[in-house]
Amino acid sequence: MTDPAHHSFIEDAQGLGFGVFMAAVAVHILTFMGFVAGQSAGVAALLSYATGYSFSQIYVVISLPFIALAYFRMGQRFALKTVLSVIGLATATAFLPKLLVFQSIEPATAAVLYGGMIGMATLATVRHGGSFGGISVLWLWIQDRFGFPAGYAQLIFDALLFCVAAFVVAPDKLAWSFLGAVVFNLFLAVNHRRDRYISS
Template sequence: MNAPDPALAAGKPHSLVEDVYAFAIGCAFVTLGLVWLKSAGLVTGGMAGIALLLSYLLPLPAGLLFTLLNLPFFWLARRSMGNGFMVRTVLANLAITGLALLAPLAFRLEDVNGLFAALFGGTIIGMGILALARHHAGVGGLGIVALALQRRRGWNAGRTSLIGDAIILAASLPVLAPTQFLLSVASAAAISGVLIAWHRPGRYTGY
């Protein structure tokens, strides 16, 4: 068995360059996942799922709805996780919104396979959330609640998110066709699977 990295064991903080790089990757992954799911007409768990669901009902882009829905949770981020976490979370949300608004200018997805969109989109959203969480930031909403409960009570962030996801997906039943609903469940499971596997107490969290 390999010896643990002494820098991680000592809790060595990330450098500014490492934080910026992780933010760029995390925000890009979350945005790309949203675009893939939107192109297939799917939803998912968390605030991303609520934003996607509302984007099918309102004439507003999912990226903008994502940040608007997260506004009330920024106060919770400050209270439960500190000023630094709140500032980073706000910046991450603004970056995701900006990237989502610019995405149509960079590429256009057509004829997307629903199963691929669900699994690929969900997985990279999960990896994006993981990258941001390891650098002391969240994507807002239920993610903040899950991270706060993990930090304070040791609850697994993935499992906590899964409960919220079930409620959000249930709310999408009147809007989605049966096939779209099942694929949306798969996308939410892909997100939670990443967090359950790699973001749990006792493992590297970056702070």
Template structure:
């Protein structure tokens, strides 16, 4: 019995991330998320969450995605501090800033792309969801509705991906005001893909980092 407890402790310690692990993991995950956003932007589709809201506003106004992204994320930070603590909040703030910077760098280096909207919606959301999963596993997030979804999962047992999906579908519906019905449909498909991947892969107790 004693040996089992020691083995479990060693397993848990072996899974803990070092500071270097977190720096590399959060940076790489933020980069993936930004590439996903760039693909969605190139296909002129939206997605859910603050990223989708920022894309939606950037299509309807002269403001860039990066500016709207930062401004829209700020109101959720006090909630993150209150419910998740300073460690999680600061990590999330770093991720938010990195996504803003990486999105600009990606656009500068790859230039404007004309890609199929369905490709941009599906592939962009697949890449972005992998980035968000990476952030979750390094005790971070992209803030915004990610925080709401994580709190709902931890406090009420609701799957974060499903909670996010409900929020995201409401945001995607807002695309009717700036895009064609087909673009809205592609955006909804992309949002579903994003949250389906999150729901399957992010479960309480599945990963300890």
């Protein structure tokens, strides 16, 4: 069992930093390919395609109410780490396209890379007592409160989100996006167990 309260400051810093970096690269792949995703990242990507606002701006706005939930339902420590993770991800996704330039990525490879990397990023962040904000905070609270796996809750939400995305995204991109979402959610469902990771 891994308790975030037992990690040192250095351990938390490197764990959250790793999570933010992995998530930023994953989101960079996502937006480069024009894919969508589940969770708040998917909502932010979809809105950025539709409105022209940056992913970072929309992502921060979407995360605000769930950060409030994190504070009141899961504690100040969890909320603080979530704020740092959200700010870190928003900042990294704003600057990373200037530092890491893609020419082309085969779609299936991009989908699997995105799903695996965002899964590892989420697991690392939760392991160190935080999250990437957004609706994932709600799923983590439900998991800790009722024992319903966060990965399965996300899978249900993602299915509904993809139904909406079908009206905005081209069918081939939607299909590859779905593959990425499946990889991510299965990774989280298998690896994020209540008896291994505690989020508050």
